[in-house]
Amino acid sequence: MCNPNHAAANAKASSLSSSATLSKTAAASLKSITKSELAAHTSPSSAWVALHESSLSSANTAPSGPTRHIVLDITSFASSHPGGDLILLASGKDATVLFNSYHPRGVPPSLIKKLTIGTMEPNSFTSFYSWHSEFYTVLKQRVIQRLKTQKLNRRGSIEIWIKAILLLIGFWYSLFKMYTTSTSTTFLPAASWSFSMGIFAALIGTNIQHDGNHGAFARSKLINKLAGWTMDMIGASAYTWEIQHMLGHHPYTNVLDMVEEEKKERNLDCKIEEKDQESDPDVFSSFPLMRMHPGHNPSWYHRYQHIYAPFLFGAMTLAKVFQQDFEVFFHKRLYHIDANVRYGSLNNVMRFWGMKIITMMYMVGLPIYFHGVGRGLALFVIGHFACGELLATMFIVNHVIEGVSYAKKNGNGEATTDDDRMVGKPKTMAGDTPMDKTRQMAYERINSSGKDKNVVPAVPFNDWAAVQCQTSVNWAPGSWFWNHFSGGLSHQIEHHLFPSLCHTNYAYIHDVVEKTCEEYGVPYQSEPSLWVAYGKMLRHLRCLGTTKIE
Numbered sequence: 001m002c003n004p005n006h007a008a009a010n011a012k013a014s015s016l017s018s019s020a021t022l023s024k025t026a027a028a029s030l031k032s033i034t035k036s037e038l039a040a041h042t043s044p045s046s047a048w049v050a051l052h053e054s055s056l057s058s059a060n061t062a063p064s065g066p067t068r069h070i071v072l073d074i075t076s077f078a079s080s081h082p083g084g085d086l087i088l089l090a091s092g093k094d095a096t097v098l099f100n101s102y103h104p105r106g107v108p109p110s111l112i113k114k115l116t117i118g119t120m121e122p123n124s125f126t127s128f129y130s131w132h133s134e135f136y137t138v139l140k141q142r143v144i145q146r147l148k149t150q151k152l153n154r155r156g157s158i159e160i161w162i163k164a165i166l167l168l169i170g171f172w173y174s175l176f177k178m179y180t181t182s183t184s185t186t187f188l189p190a191a192s193w194s195f196s197m198g199i200f201a202a203l204i205g206t207n208i209q210h211d212g213n214h215g216a217f218a219r220s221k222l223i224n225k226l227a228g229w230t231m232d233m234i235g236a237s238a239y240t241w242e243i244q245h246m247l248g249h250h251p252y253t254n255v256l257d258m259v260e261e262e263k264k265e266r267n268l269d270c271k272i273e274e275k276d277q278e279s280d281p282d283v284f285s286s287f288p289l290m291r292m293h294p295g296h297n298p299s300w301y302h303r304y305q306h307i308y309a310p311f312l313f314g315a316m317t318l319a320k321v322f323q324q325d326f327e328v329f330f331h332k333r334l335y336h337i338d339a340n341v342r343y344g345s346l347n348n349v350m351r352f353w354g355m356k357i358i359t360m361m362y363m364v365g366l367p368i369y370f371h372g373v374g375r376g377l378a379l380f381v382i383g384h385f386a387c388g389e390l391l392a393t394m395f396i397v398n399h400v401i402e403g404v405s406y407a408k409k410n411g412n413g414e415a416t417t418d419d420d421r422m423v424g425k426p427k428t429m430a431g432d433t434p435m436d437k438t439r440q441m442a443y444e445r446i447n448s449s450g451k452d453k454n455v456v457p458a459v460p461f462n463d464w465a466a467v468q469c470q471t472s473v474n475w476a477p478g479s480w481f482w483n484h485f486s487g488g489l490s491h492q493i494e495h496h497l498f499p500s501l502c503h504t505n506y507a508y509i510h511d512v513v514e515k516t517c518e519e520y521g522v523p524y525q526s527e528p529s530l531w532v533a534y535g536k537m538l539r540h541l542r543c544l545g546t547t548k549i550e
């Protein structure tokens with residue numbers, strides 16, 4: 001079912017996008033590549049990526065044959081890639097989600113053809129997602145059009161530069177005052193500076209490093225790299241963050257791969273070669289103390305998680321700096337995600353250790369030098385608690401909150417029929433499927449306007465972009481202030497759909513996204529403020545602590 005009114009927009013979008021589906025003759029002349037061959041090409045000296053062919057097609061129709069992926073050799077292209085070395089994160093794996101979500105204007109088909117070296121064996125990957133809808137193609141085209149009309153840069157403009165400079169000054173000034181404020185009579189002033197340093201660190205994380213590492217801060221690759229590096233400046237490794245956030249959380253938001261879960265329960269290793277395991281590492285945050293996905297088994301203590309969560313969130317950044325970074329560095333993996341794409345290179349290993357040593361010197365060593373061991377350590381912990389608490393408050397409400405959906409991948413491969421889709425339909429804790437309701441509303445709206453009800457395009461429940469809308473929630477939508485304060489976290493739906501757009505744009509495109517969702521029958525959930533969202537998040541955690549849904 002396709003709305004003819006959208007055909008023109010779709011055609012325009014696809015002329016820019018990579019409608020590079022290879023002809024049968026061209027495909028026949030390409031070599032067939034196995035999953036293990038693909039997985040062997042993960043270094044900058046030899047990097048291959050696989051792309052789901054239907055996601056590159058402008059037709060976006062359901063497949064008539066087996067799912068097929070093409071393979072691109074990106075080794076020589078990587079150095080000239082406009083998005084910098086982010087492209088290497090995708091090497092050795094199915095890069096369909098990254099490719100589609102990072103190029104709102106598409107990529108020239110001629111480039112795809114030039115880089116294509118083969119095709120994957122049929123059905124090599126079993127993905128939770130479907131790519132057979134025009135929803136995302138039309139949405140991208142409308143958003144790009146809005147940016148053009150309002151003369152906004154896709155990447156950062158003066159707004160983000162001014163903010164970045166002020167935040168960096170705030171961080172270093174607070175640190176300096178924390179060293180130099182005497183603690184001999186009272187501890188409070190130095191503690192306040194440490195608290196302020198922690199708040200600035202959180203805001204640097206959400207406003208500078210987040211955009212930098214998504215390639216969205218500036219047009220220059222070097223500036224993006226430096227902006228991303230501020231993560232190391234505040235103590236945690238940007239490489240671990242890229243692996244967790246960009247390869248795990250963004251592609252598989254609130255998705256839990258039940259095959260992997262079952263293996264874990266039987267203490268079986270989830271092999272890294274099984275690259276199509278699809279789970280969101282953020283739903284493991286603070287695991288096992290927190291239960292953040294209904295697919296996880298509840299333990300007795302989870303019934304109290306809504307009480308201890310606010311304290312635990314404060315320890316989140318300490319756990320990142322001292323536990324997760326080292327675990328990922330030494331094991332070279334995060335759950336099912338191969339970390340060799342970053343920690344496999346000597347330069348990156350040196351940067352990891354160099355930055356850890358330097359930051360420990362100014363964040364722990366100097367406070368101890370100025371204030372003694374006990375007070376110095378206390379100042380360090382206060383700063384981290386302030387940072388962790390603010391970050392968690394603004395982030396967790398986006399994905400773990402009343403009304404949000406969770407998905408389970410049951411290992412049945414890509415859904416192509418409605419029955420298959422039902423298996424993995426994203427559901428709320430209450431067991432509802434919000435998209436059932438929004439789809440119905442879209443049909444009714446068209447019917448009441450007297451038009452043919454078939455004109456509402458059917459978006460599959462597991463359409464990648466529709467899943468982002470079902471699993472993310474906005475707060476304070478449209479607010480310029482909160483969008484700036486949170487580094488775009490308040491417009492999480494827009495961020496998930498367009499991670500390569502600078503966050504300063506989200507407040508100007510959210511109405512386009514909301515309207516397109518409404519038109520296509522896709523959920524779009526917003527909470528009026530952070531406080532309302534926080535309350536709903538705690539209530540939801542209480543419910544998650546006790547209830548299990550199938």
Ligand code: HEM
Nearest residue numbers: 049082083086087089090098099102105107154214215500
């Ligand atoms: C797999 C093969 C890939 C090819 C052939 C490719 C090609 C391109 C091209 C041609 C552009 C310029 C687009 C424009 O100006 O609108 C671009 C931009 C970009 N790419 Fe890629 N890319 C690939 C993979 C990736 C991956 C995996 C990521 C992220 C992990 C990524 C991130 C980016 C970013 C952030 C930009 C800048 C976005 C912008 O200008 O709005 N690319 N890429």
